[in-house]
Amino acid sequence: MLRIDVISGALLAIFALLLHFVLIPLQVESADGGPVALSPSLFCHITAFLLLILSISLVITGIREQNPALLSLQSREFRSALVRGSVAVLLSALYIAAIGILGYFTSTIVFMAVFLYFAGVRSWKGGLLFLAMIIPFIYLLFVKALKVILPSGLWF
Amino acid sequence: MDTFITSFSLFFQLPVFLATFFGVALGVVLGSIPGLTATMAIALIVPMTFSLSPIVSIGMLIGAYKGGCFGGSIPAILLNTPGTPAAAATSLDGHQLAKKGKGFKALRVALFSSVLADSFSDIVLILVAPPLALIALKMGPPEMTGLVVFSLLIITAVAGKSLTKGLIAGVLGLMVGIIGLDPIMASRRFGFGFTQLDEGISLMPMLIGLFALSEFFINIEKTRKKKKARLFEITTDVKQARLSGAEKIACGKIIGLASCIGTILGAIPGIGPSIAAFASYAQAKKLSKNPEEFGHGAIEGVAAAEAGNNAVAGANLIPLLTLGIPGDVGAALLLGAFMIQGLHPGPLLFQNNLDIIYAIFMSLLLANFFNFLIGRQYIKIASKVANIPTHYIFPAVLAFCLVGSYGFNQSLFDVWMALLFGTFGYILRKNGFPVAPLLIAFILEPILETSFRQSLLMSQGSPLIFFTHPISCAFLVLSIVGIFITIRSKKKHGKMHLVEEG
Numbered sequence: 001m002l003r004i005d006v007i008s009g010a011l012l013a014i015f016a017l018l019l020h021f022v023l024i025p026l027q028v029e030s031a032d033g034g035p036v037a038l039s040p041s042l043f044c045h046i047t048a049f050l051l052l053i054l055s056i057s058l059v060i061t062g063i064r065e066q067n068p069a070l071l072s073l074q075s076r077e078f079r080s081a082l083v084r085g086s087v088a089v090l091l092s093a094l095y096i097a098a099i100g101i102l103g104y105f106t107s108t109i110v111f112m113a114v115f116l117y118f119a120g121v122r123s124w125k126g127g128l129l130f131l132a133m134i135i136p137f138i139y140l141l142f143v144k145a146l147k148v149i150l151p152s153g154l155w156f
Numbered sequence: 157m158d159t160f161i162t163s164f165s166l167f168f169q170l171p172v173f174l175a176t177f178f179g180v181a182l183g184v185v186l187g188s189i190p191g192l193t194a195t196m197a198i199a200l201i202v203p204m205t206f207s208l209s210p211i212v213s214i215g216m217l218i219g220a221y222k223g224g225c226f227g228g229s230i231p232a233i234l235l236n237t238p239g240t241p242a243a244a245a246t247s248l249d250g251h252q253l254a255k256k257g258k259g260f261k262a263l264r265v266a267l268f269s270s271v272l273a274d275s276f277s278d279i280v281l282i283l284v285a286p287p288l289a290l291i292a293l294k295m296g297p298p299e300m301t302g303l304v305v306f307s308l309l310i311i312t313a314v315a316g317k318s319l320t321k322g323l324i325a326g327v328l329g330l331m332v333g334i335i336g337l338d339p340i341m342a343s344r345r346f347g348f349g350f351t352q353l354d355e356g357i358s359l360m361p362m363l364i365g366l367f368a369l370s371e372f373f374i375n376i377e378k379t380r381k382k383k384k385a386r387l388f389e390i391t392t393d394v395k396q397a398r399l400s401g402a403e404k405i406a407c408g409k410i411i412g413l414a415s416c417i418g419t420i421l422g423a424i425p426g427i428g429p430s431i432a433a434f435a436s437y438a439q440a441k442k443l444s445k446n447p448e449e450f451g452h453g454a455i456e457g458v459a460a461a462e463a464g465n466n467a468v469a470g471a472n473l474i475p476l477l478t479l480g481i482p483g484d485v486g487a488a489l490l491l492g493a494f495m496i497q498g499l500h501p502g503p504l505l506f507q508n509n510l511d512i513i514y515a516i517f518m519s520l521l522l523a524n525f526f527n528f529l530i531g532r533q534y535i536k537i538a539s540k541v542a543n544i545p546t547h548y549i550f551p552a553v554l555a556f557c558l559v560g561s562y563g564f565n566q567s568l569f570d571v572w573m574a575l576l577f578g579t580f581g582y583i584l585r586k587n588g589f590p591v592a593p594l595l596i597a598f599i600l601e602p603i604l605e606t607s608f609r610q611s612l613l614m615s616q617g618s619p620l621i622f623f624t625h626p627i628s629c630a631f632l633v634l635s636i637v638g639i640f641i642t643i644r645s646k647k648k649h650g651k652m653h654l655v656e657e658g
Binding site: 004005008012019023027028029035036037038040041042043044047048050051054055057058061081084085088089092093095096099100104108112115116118119120121126130134138141142146147148149150151 | 203204206207318320321323324327328330331334338340341343344345346347348369372373374376377378546547548550551552554555556558559562563566568571572575578579582586587588589605608609610612613616617
């Protein structure tokens with residue numbers, strides 16, 4: 001069993017250090033010789049420092065806490081939620097990738113069907129009714145009323 | 157006088173009335189579905205406002221905000237599942253009344269209390285905002301820095317259960333706000349080779365990702381496990397739902413008190429409707445002639461919670477419109493919508509666009525009127541609409557999120573950003589970090605960084621400038637006091653919790 005706050009704090013502290021020593025020097029110019037207030041990296045360093053301090057504080061409070069939130073990879077419920085959440089994120093990424101290839105409406109029809117199944121809908125009539133309502137609604141609202149040009153892709 | 161005439165011509169247009177009506181209706185319906193909050197209603201509506209004029213779109217969003225606040229009370233009363241976190245206090249007595257067959261009566265009282273308290277706070281906003289904006293105009297960079305630091309600290313301190321996690325979320329929001337061109341030197345920061353990031357992270361994908369997509373991921377985790385809950389069916393007989401003379405007097409007093417509490421608390425950045433609802437409920441219990449009925453179906457309890465909760469809606473716009481500082485996440489979303497329309501709330505808006513401000517004031521009052529009209533009819537069918545299964549709702553939410561994040565810039569890059577922030581928000585929320593401070597800090601970052609660096613330029617690099625200017629110093633001292641009080645109250649609350657568990 002791992003304490004969630006300790007892990008979160010430690011990861012954020014590593015990120016803050018990474019920002020300070022790697023990302024800010026690489027990605028942000030510093031004002032050499034000029035007034036410190038003109039330096040584009042000033043505020044970046046201040047926020048990274050604040051993040052470091054707060055992350056360490058989170059680690060300390062996480063260690064001290066008497067009744068901590070625990071990360072239990074053995075818990076079936078936790079694993080199931082983690083898997084379902086990760087699958088949903090992955091499917092959403094595939095959906096966006098498909099928008100660029102198949103077009104918005106084709107990919108929406110395909111992925112809405114997938115998501116309905118994933119959410120527990122087993123009635124094909126319910127699924128069809130859902131699609132028959134949502135697709136025309138989006139078309140009328142965004143394409144016709146708001147004049148948004150949605151990606152057309154391979155088909156339409 | 158010319159300003160008034162212009163604002164009337166801006167306001168008295170059919171699209172403004174239709175959009176406000178549509179916004180209220182959508183807010184009430186979405187707010188009444190458990191799992192869909194008023195915040196999510198606004199996040200889903202914002203993409204629909206891209207091509208609308210500022211008054212039309214602001215009217216629609218304000219309508220959704222107000223409608224969503226009231227809509228949350230419906231499942232709180234009928235299902236004991238608050239549609240919005242702020243409606244939790246309403247469920248204490250509202251659901252007990254529904255169990256006794258008085259659900260319709262509770263819903264009617266919730267509606268009257270919401271609309272009356274909301275109208276009261278709107279009138280306070282209209283009276284207080286213009287003089288406050290005049291004072292705000294006189295503030296220089298050090299004062300602005302002090303004010304933003306104060307607001308951010310208060311907002312992050314009260315958001316979520318842990319002070320440290322709220323502050324971390326705020327700092328992460330500042331970091332996201334840094335991405336893009338430097339506000340003073342115009343050099344690139346954290347571009348990672350993407351030219352799309354030169355203007356910074358777009359607000360729309362971030363907003364949709366953090367609030368709507370992360371909610372989608374959290375809900376899809378459990379949709380298969382959920383058993384279908386049935387709401388209490390209600391008899392819509394108006395005669396049965398009428399209040400007695402004594403109840404009318406008692407509720408009237410409570411609504412007046414709760415409106416004042418909600419308005420005062422709502423004007424302070426960070427104090428959201430949940431705190432106002434519970435504070436009003438506690439005060440009403442103290443003042444009531446029958447305090448023992450509270451928690452067992454007291455109609456005054458419903459009136460207090462709903463009036464306190466909804467009085468925040470108007471008052472929250474006081475810091476937003478006068479200082480450009482959103483009081484809570486709903487106001488932050490409204491601020492985002494203002495910015496998308498090219499309007500920057502703050503004292504300068506009062507100086508340069510007073511006609512728009514007056515038109516917004518009028519649309520606030522119009523939204524209350526529509527809230528009453530729509531709410532009165534909707535509560536009769538609410539038990540049917542609020543029963544729509546969530547496994548149909550959330551896939552639809554995803555489709556709207558993606559098309560909404562694409563719509564503003566018509567770029568797939570923004571859709572990927574929405575997914576990135578959705579995943580980020582999901583991870584943060586799963587680990588107990590609130591996401592509201594992240595968005596508010598992101599919005600306030602340009603003001604904070606610019607005023608902070610301008611102050612340092614004025615003082616030739618000395619940070620003492622923040623302590624030598626009285627207003628700035630007062631804000632910083634208030635920030636420290638605020639944090640100290642929050643730490644103490646959270647410790648006290650934690651100890652009470654341990655004792656209760658023990």
